[in-house]
Amino acid sequence: MPTTSQQVAPETVSRVRQFYAEQMQLIDxxxxxxxxxxxxEDAVFSSNxxxxxxxxxxxxxxxxxxxAAERRARGARHRHVQSALAVRDAGAGTLRCRSYVTVVETLPGAPPVPVAQxxxxxxxxxxxxxxxxxxxxxxxxxxx
Known part of the structure; x- marks a missing residue:
């Protein structure tokens, strides 16, 4: 099946899912x-x-x-939990991905708490x- 602006090959979607799992585990x-x-090298990271x-x-x-230093100083651990991933082909070897990520924080002796959606x-x-x-x-x- 050809890839269009709305369709991405299943093996590419699988690789993207693996990429995000590995990336989020690295930071966590x-x-x-x-x-x-x-x-x-020329990436841009923006956030409200x-x-x-x-x-x-x-x-x-x-x-x-x-x-990371701030989290370490507080003894906090973060886990990034991704869901609802949509992957779109934007052409020229570019993919547009949109998902939800819940950030869960655990402090020593405390239960995990979602701190950001x-x-x-x-x-x-x-x-x-x-x-x-x-x-x-x-x-x-x-x-x-």
Whole structure:
């Protein structure tokens, strides 16, 4: 079946799902450098929860390092739980992905608590068949 602007081959969707599972586990496990490597060098990361977008992989990594240090200082663990993933072919080796991500936080001795519900919108490019994030927008529902 041909791929159109609305259809993506099942094997590509499967690879994208695996990409997100691996990417979210990297950040949840504190591997900020590994997580940052899943972005292109010229990537842009924007969120209504940040004062300004991060431009470039180095800036995105620096912001994630600050957030990870803050979580460590509080003894907090985060888990990113993705659902409702939609993958669309945008042409020229680019995919547009939209999903919901719930961030669950656990503090020592406390039960897990959802701390953010977000909409994640990504533009992915394929490098040798491997997805990389070129643009990410995270919209937190509580900050609208």
């Amino acid at each position: 496990d504190g591997d900020v450098a590994g997580w940052a490597a899943t972005f292109t 929860g940040l004062p300004a977008p991060g431009h470039g992989r180095a800036a995105i990594e620096a912001g994630a390092l600050r957030a 977000t909409v994640l919108e990504d533009e992915l490019v394929l490098h040798g068949g491997e997805p990389r994030v070129r643009a990410r927008t995270v919209v937190r529902d509580d900050l609208r």
